[in-house]
Amino acid sequence: MLDFLKDEQIDPELLKGIEDFRRQFPPEEASSSGAHPRYVYYGREVWEQALSALLCGENLLLAGSKATGKNVLAENLAALFGRPSYNVSFHINMDASFMIGADTFRDRQVVFRPGPVYESAARGGFCILDEINMARNEALAVLHSVLDFRRVINVPGYDSIQVHGAARFIATMNYGYAGTRELNEALASRFMVIHMPEITEENLVKLLRREFPAMKKEYTQQFAGLFTDIGKKCKSGELTARVLDLRGLLDSIRLMRRGLSPLLALDMGITNKTFDTYEQSLVRDIIASRISKKADRHSVFDL
Ligand SMILES: Nc1ncnc2c1ncn2[C@@H]1O[C@H](COP(=O)(O)OP(=O)(O)O)[C@@H](O)[C@H]1O
Ligand SMILES: [Mg+2]
Numbered sequence: 001m002l003d004f005l006k007d008e009q010i011d012p013e014l015l016k017g018i019e020d021f022r023r024q025f026p027p028e029e030a031s032s033s034g035a036h037p038r039y040v041y042y043g044r045e046v047w048e049q050a051l052s053a054l055l056c057g058e059n060l061l062l063a064g065s066k067a068t069g070k071n072v073l074a075e076n077l078a079a080l081f082g083r084p085s086y087n088v089s090f091h092i093n094m095d096a097s098f099m100i101g102a103d104t105f106r107d108r109q110v111v112f113r114p115g116p117v118y119e120s121a122a123r124g125g126f127c128i129l130d131e132i133n134m135a136r137n138e139a140l141a142v143l144h145s146v147l148d149f150r151r152v153i154n155v156p157g158y159d160s161i162q163v164h165g166a167a168r169f170i171a172t173m174n175y176g177y178a179g180t181r182e183l184n185e186a187l188a189s190r191f192m193v194i195h196m197p198e199i200t201e202e203n204l205v206k207l208l209r210r211e212f213p214a215m216k217k218e219y220t221q222q223f224a225g226l227f228t229d230i231g232k233k234c235k236s237g238e239l240t241a242r243v244l245d246l247r248g249l250l251d252s253i254r255l256m257r258r259g260l261s262p263l264l265a266l267d268m269g270i271t272n273k274t275f276d277t278y279e280q281s282l283v284r285d286i287i288a289s290r291i292s293k294k295a296d297r298h299s300v301f302d303l
Contacts, residue, residue: 001080004040010047017055018080025124025166027082040210041073042203046194050077053192059147059169061132061188064196067247070172071130073196078126083166085126086116094135096142100155112158117146121153124166132171133181140187143169147190176241199246201228212253214301222290223249229286230270242274243283253300262295263287 005015041047053060054077062070078085088099101114120127132140145152151163171191174180199207204224208215227249233239252269256262271283297303 001037001040001076005047005080008042008044008047010044010051014048014051014055018051021055021166022082025082028084037072037075037079039069039072039076041069041076042199042206043069043197046073046196049192049194054081054168057168058192059171059190061171061173061183061191061193062196063173063175063193065176065198065241065244066174067245068196068198070196071128074126074128074170074172077168077170078128081126081166081168083124083126083168084120085128086120087128087130088116089130090132090135092134092136094139096139099139100142100153103157112155117143118153118155118161120167120169121146121163122161124164127167127169129169129171131174132187133173133175133183137184137187140184144186144190147187198231198244199227201225204228204246208253211250212257212301214257214303215253216300216302219300223253226287226290229290230283233282233286239279239282240274240276243270243279245270245273248273256297256300257303259297262291262300263293266291 002015002018006012050060050062050073060074060077062073064070075085088094097115099115099117101112101118103110104113105111114122117127119125129143142154145154146163147169152160153163154160169191173183175182201224204227205220208220208223212220227244227246230239230244234241234244248269249266250269252262252265255265255268266287267284271280271287274280274283292299
């Protein structure tokens with residue numbers, strides 16, 4: 001991963017910072033397998049913001065629309081710092097005992113079963129608080145002392161524990177569409193916040209090359225251009241953010257590789273994400289301007 005960041009021209013001082021961190025907190029055997037994550041995050045500025053914050057011991061909040069690489073970046077960061085990662089998926093019924101832990105019976109004895117926040121705090125893990133805004137505010141109050149300068153976890157009925165020096169908390173939150181909730185101010189103030197941008201066309205070309213090595217160059221350009229076209233129409237208000245879906249584009253391309261016609265695949269991954277027939281026809285026009293009706297798997301891939 002360090003080599004990848006060198007290629008991406010990340011500030012060498014930050015890379016040196018990561019090496020120092022790994023010297024101070026040597027990665028455990030188990031987590032070194034995470035050194036080659038499935039996806040890599042592209043975006044130099046975001047990398048530099050995230051690395052600076054984590055090296056300063058801060059917690060990170062990655063806020064942005066769907067499929068802007070929030071989870072990919074969070075996992076990349078854990079791998080890069082050589083720390084085990086713990087994932088907590090937030091939902092409306094999340095409570096303190098799930099995050100921190102709770103008493104449970106084992107062999108007719110009461111024992112403490114640690115939750116993911118406790119485990120990361122104890123082992124110096126990277127705890128990914130996924131879609132943190134989905135939880136109720138009252139449930140989140142237990143995180144306050146963990147996330148601020150106190151760095152301490154209070155477990156009712158037990159001694160409180162100090163958060164390990166290598167532990168970091170990375171929250172993600174989706175916003176930008178109906179039904180997304182705000183994060184309360186007290187919690188937001190405990191994070192350094194990055195607003196995750198949509199991937200640039202240039203970086204999308206890199207992503208497509210890495211993900212689909214057999215894709216023909218001209219199609220890599222067309223798909224990246226298509227995503228940019230849709231992005232522009234969303235900005236100008238002609239389309240809704242529903243159809244700006246990188247995850248959907250990548251899924252469509254996988255279907256093409258399986259043999260489905262590109263237009264049918266893009267219908268499923270992009271066009272049909274809106275249920276408005278007028279918007280669908282606008283999206284189909286944009287697609288038609290870039291991808292020929294006659295295209296098939298062999299036009300797209302060297303297979
Ligand atoms: N800037 C980016 N760099 C690399 N991959 C990205 C980027 N933005 C989006 N993706 C891709 O989009 C998909 C969704 O990423 P994910 O991290 O799950 O998004 P989010 O958590 O923001 O919804 C993944 O396949 C990921 O590789
Ligand atoms: Mg996500």
